[in-house]
Amino acid sequence: MEEFQTGEETTFVVDEISTIIKESVEGAIGGNAYQHSRVNQWSSNVVEQCLSQLTKLGKPFKYIVTCIIMQKNGAGLQTASSCFWDNSTDGSCTVRWENKSMYCIVSVFGLAL
Amino acid sequence: MSDVAKDKAARLLKKRGSVSSLSSHEVKAKETIGKTKDSMSTVSYIDEPGQQDDNPRPAVQMENTYQLGPAKRFPVATVNNILKDVLTSYLQEEKYEAELCRQMTKTICEVIKARVKDLMIPRYKIIVLINIGQLNEQNMRIGSRCLWDPTNDTFSSYTFKNTSLFAVANVYAAYFE
Numbered sequence: 305m306e307e308f309q310t311g312e313e314t315t316f317v318v319d320e321i322s323t324i325i326k327e328s329v330e331g332a333i334g335g336n337a338y339q340h341s342r343v344n345q346w347s348s349n350v351v352e353q354c355l356s357q358l359t360k361l362g363k364p365f366k367y368i369v370t371c372i373i374m375q376k377n378g379a380g381l382q383t384a385s386s387c388f389w390d391n392s393t394d395g396s397c398t399v400r401w402e403n404k405s406m407y408c409i410v411s412v413f414g415l416a417l
Numbered sequence: 418m419s420d421v422a423k424d425k426a427a428r429l430l431k432k433r434g435s436v437s438s439l440s441s442h443e444v445k446a447k448e449t450i451g452k453t454k455d456s457m458s459t460v461s462y463i464d465e466p467g468q469q470d471d472n473p474r475p476a477v478q479m480e481n482t483y484q485l486g487p488a489k490r491f492p493v494a495t496v497n498n499i500l501k502d503v504l505t506s507y508l509q510e511e512k513y514e515a516e517l518c519r520q521m522t523k524t525i526c527e528v529i530k531a532r533v534k535d536l537m538i539p540r541y542k543i544i545v546l547i548n549i550g551q552l553n554e555q556n557m558r559i560g561s562r563c564l565w566d567p568t569n570d571t572f573s574s575y576t577f578k579n580t581s582l583f584a585v586a587n588v589y590a591a592y593f594e
Contacts, residue, residue, distance in 0.1 A: 340556055347560035355562050366570070366591050368544060370561040379553035380515050384522035386530040388543040390593075396544075413544050415591045 314364060316395030316414040321358070325399045325410050328353040338375045338406040347371050350410060358412070368413040375406050389415060486569060489538055491590045493573050499532050500575035500586045513551040513582040522547045525586070533588060544589040551582055565591055 332349040336342070350371045358367050374381060387396065393416035401408045507525055511517070530545045548559065563572070569592035577584045 338556075343556070343558045344560075347558045348562075351560055351562040355564055359564060366566075367564040368561065368589050368591075369563070370546060370559070370587070372548065372557065372559045374550075374557040375555040377553050377555035379551040379555050380513065380518070381548065381550040381557075382515075382518045382522045383546070383548045384526040385544065385546045386523075386526040387545070388530055388534060390542075394542070411546070413589070415542050415544075415593075417594055 314416050315393055316365070316397075316416070318395060318397045320361075321397045321412055321414070322399055324357045325354055325397065325412060326401070328357060329399065329401045329408055329410060333373075333406075333408065335403075337404070338373075343373055347373050350408065354410065354412065358414075363414075364417040366415045366417065368415075370411045370413075372409040373406060374409075376402075376404070381407075383409065383411075385411070385413075387413065487538075487540060487592050490569075491538055491541055491571050492536065493571055495536065496533060496573040496588055496590075497575060499529065500573065500588065501577075503529055503532070504575060504577040504584050504586055508549075508577055508579065508582065508584055511579070511582065513549075518549045518582070522549050525584075529586065529588065538590070540593045542591045542593050544591075546587040546589070548585045549582060550584075552578070552580070559585055561587065563589065 329350055332353055333346045336346070350373075351369050354369045354371075355367060358365075358369070372381075372383075385396065387394070394414060396411060396413045398409065398411045401410070503525060507521060507528075511521070526545050526547045529547070530543060533543050533545070550557065561572075563570070570590060572587060572589045574585070574587045577586075
């Protein structure tokens with residue numbers, strides 16, 4: 305079961321991306337409890353930090369980063385995504401993060417150029 | 418490490434060159450090592466094969482088209498209407514139930530993707546994202562940022578609400594240069 309990385313690294317590497325996402329989320333909302341007034345800013349921070357780290361990778365990719373922050377209140381949430389792309393070069397990665405008062409779900413979709 | 422095995426299985430599936438993949442985010446109860454007790458994060462990456470080719474397609478060498486921009490632009494208004502139609506028709510009378518909504522998200526996702534593909538916009542890659550949640554006096558913020566070419570790429574979004582649930586549908590379209 306060899307990885308099928310080409311020499312030019314134009315494939316989407318899930319592990320690398322998931323590490324980046326986890327660090328961005330921790331950095332942006334790490335030890336905080338849910339506060340309605342700050343959620344807007346947190347969501348922007350998480351997404352912008354993710355995106356700037358992804359650009360630093362320097363790969364020829366277009367990125368779409370989505371962030372959902374939800375207060376823990378017993379409600380349920382279902383998410384699904386369907387993508388029409390080139391399976392050999394494009395990919396997606398989703399990280400679910402939670403603490404005592406909220407959930408944060410970050411999805412990154414990478415489309416090769 | 419079932420995670421690693423699942424990743425490799427997902428990559429093997431992708432190797433078969435299918436153009437459509439459907440993924441849903443399942444809950445995994447695995448704590449990562451070294452985290453504090455306050456927060457926990459899990460990575461979920463599950464691919465369910467949609468329509469797959471039986472024979473893997475050979476890699477295609479593409480020639481330059483010397484085309485600078487898309488011949489036909491992405492029709493945002495039409496896609497907005499598609500989203501509105503699909504969400505209202507599927508969810509108008511439904512109540513939130515975990516199992517039902519799980520199937521519903523996947524179905525709606527595939528339906529929307531099929532209808533957008535029917536528009537036959539050439540050289541555009543499509544990503545459809547659906548969130549269905551329960552209304553329970555909680556708050557939620559959904560945000561997204563994209564790193565792309567704003568002259569050619571765009572997105573379309575629609576939110577539907579009834580007495581017991583809400584649904585958010587996002588369609589992103591990226592021009593394939």
